[in-house]
Amino acid sequence: MSAYKRLLGILALLTLAGGHPLRAEIPVDGITSRAADLVDHMLGLITGFTQPERRHQPQSQVRPQEIATGGTTVDLSNLSQPTLIEDRLGSALNQSSGQLRITIPGGGARRGDFSLGSSETRSGHLLVLDGTADIYGHLTGNLVTIRGDVVVHPGGVVGGDVLTLGGRVRDEGGEIGGEVRTLRSTTLLSPATRPEPAPLSAWQSVLRRTAGVLGVFLALTLLGFGLVMFGRQNLEIVSDTVSHSFGRAFVTGLLGQILLLPTFGMLVVGLILSVAGILLLPFAIAVFALLVVIGVVGGYLAVAHAMGETYTRRRMAMGTLVGSPNSYRYLLVGLVALSSLWVAWALFGWVPIAGSIVWGAAFFASWLLGTAGFGAALLSRAGIKENFAGRLLPPEALTDEYLWATPQFGVPAGRKPGTRTPSRGL
Amino acid sequence: MRRSIAVLGMMLWAGLVQAQTMRPFETFRQNHGETRLGARVEYAAGNLRLLPGQADELYRMELSYDEDRYVPVSDFNNQTGAVLLGLKPAGQGGVRVVSRSQLSQQATVALSPAVDLSLDLTLGAVNADVELGGLRVNNLHLRTGASRTILRFSQPNAVRCELAAISAGAAEVSLMGLGNSRCDEVEFEGGMGRVLLDFAGQWTSSSRVEVKMAMGELTLRLPRRIGLRITMDRFLSSFEAAGLIRRDNAFQSPNYQSSTRHLDLDLTTAMGGVNVEWLD
Secondary structure (H helix, E strand, C coil): HHHHHHHHHHHHHHHHHHHCCCCCCCCCCCHHHHHHHHHHHHHHHCCCCHHHHHHHHCCCCCEEEEEEEEEECCCCCCCCCHHHHHHHHHHHHCCCCCCCCCCCCCCEEECCCCCCCCEECCCCCCEECCCCCECCEEEEECCCECCCCEECCCCCEEEEEEEEEECEEECCCCCEECCCCCCCCCCCCCCCCCCCCCCCHHHHHHHHHHHHHHHHHHHHHHHHHHHHHHHHHHHHHHHHHHHHHHHHHHHHHHHHHHHHHHHHHHHHHHHHHHHHHHHHHHHHHHHHHHHHHHHHHHHHHHHHHHHHHHHHHHHHHCCCCCCCCCCCHHHHHEEEEEEEEEEHHHHHHHCCCCHHHHHHHHHCCCCHHHHHHHHHHHHHHCCCCCCCCCCCCCHCCCCCCHHCCCCCCCCCCCCCCCCCCCCCCC | CHHHHHHHHHHHHHHCCCCEEEEEEEEEEEEECCCEEEEEEEEEEEEECCCECCCCEEEEEEEECCCCCCEEEEEEECCCCCEEEEEECCCCCCCCCHHHHCCCCCCEEEEEEEEEEEEEEEEEEEEEECCCCCCEEEEEEEECCEEEEEEECCCCCCCCEEEEEEEEEEEEEECHHHHCCCEEEEEEEEEEEEEEEEEEHHHHHEEEEEEEEEEEEEEEECCCCCEEEEEEEEEEECCCCCCEEEEECCCCCCCCCCCCEEEEEEEEEEEEEEEEEEEC
């Protein structure tokens, strides 16, 4: 009951904090970002909008005005490389702080909707920002619009090229002397219309991170189950190595991490020097990378297995009836334990300072255990050698009955007062 | 468990969806009374479709490209009346290997049927479908890398074509309806791959065709109604000359002398087979 109340209290706190933007935000790491984006999209679908769409809406409310000259110079005389022009305009707009200033050699720039009357002639190039350019008259130079359309009306003439970045060109019977280019989307935004990145609410932050942690957990669970299914023997040996030789495994893992790059370099150089080995180089690189990934992930899963096994056996030793004490269960329990710190980070990572501390603790614990797991995988040669697995007894003696309640070699089971139960490193 | 699988599936899907950013680009130029156009299309990777467009537009290109790796090119030279269209690598270039559905750079190029055309195509890793029927092709140059290219003259070329020069690397190339091309000379140079030269069409003029193949399979689809003469220089290639009469170093169709339209085919092959299919 008290736990239930505590949970309610936490939820109430989160609800209160949820409405307020959080400035002291810890950046979401790369692993969780995709899953987090998915959550964002789903939220967007529910609420009827997404942030990117909001960003690209045309700004029709901008008051038409001339943009003052000064600031960065952007030459619009050659529009043959639209992405280059976009980059130049982007840097010009980004450099403007406060009042927007831009210099167009041989032309000018305007902001908001622009219309050139049927009796008007404007010479030079023209940049129109955040508005539609309606051409009824005669523009002699090139025309560029950012986040706005170009409409050339009957009788309207654009003497040069037309480029729209984030807009369309509608030729309604006018004449365009040059080439028309359209990049229908653009990341360019003028400083005044550039929105502040919306700060995440606590709920969004928690949802993002929880989705990320859940995704990683599921992926590791699936990998682990596959490993138990197809390589149980190896997993158990690596797991036992972690249990019985943790310190040795950690030191080996640490050395392994340090020597990883030099070993890779030696492998590459050796193959190159052996001339014939050059042909094997791509294959060797791929195999090396694969082995490292298998070593790290497999080692981490073995640590989870060892933790789960230890925990389960302790519970059994205390007389708790455990449904099916097998490797699947060990692995699942271990992964839950390993994920617990990350779950704590997902829930409270938004809290200033404490969030950082929880993240640091989760990272350090994961690294420590991952290093031990990698070391155990190296020591046991991926679960082939049992030298450090504490398996000094013949395999037939390694039954659950022996491991838990039975002294060696068939002495009737029974726990005598004062005797120590074989612990397997508990 | 089902929920877990569903969540995992959604996450994987989200990862795939974000793997590539495609960007639409469009360019065109109004026809202001031009009578000729030199069109150079350079397309590095993806799918390309080239076809006749509207008479009031000199050219139009619609692209959907991978903005991380490529930049669109569209440059018309007023002095020479030539346009360069296509995609070029932005720095590293290359092909992004994600999944088949995501390798979806698409380009559609439409050229005016109202102007005389000198067409130069340079294709990289491209799946190309080029329809030249109905255009006014004066000259044709096609260079392909590791591509699959179908080039068609579904309708007769509106003007006489001086030369069609095609060179293919490791490619699968089909040239369809060459009898409609009205080309005085066709030169084909192939590295390795499978090549189909289909000479169907209206055959309003004679043509001389030179084919050089290094390695691969060459299929010739030949109409019976025109006079045919094949001169061969082959090393380890097989050739089934059914229906042809050997005369000196050449194989000749029985109606060669009496025909008003001739196809003189000069074949040089190193390794591979040359198949002949007859069109009735």
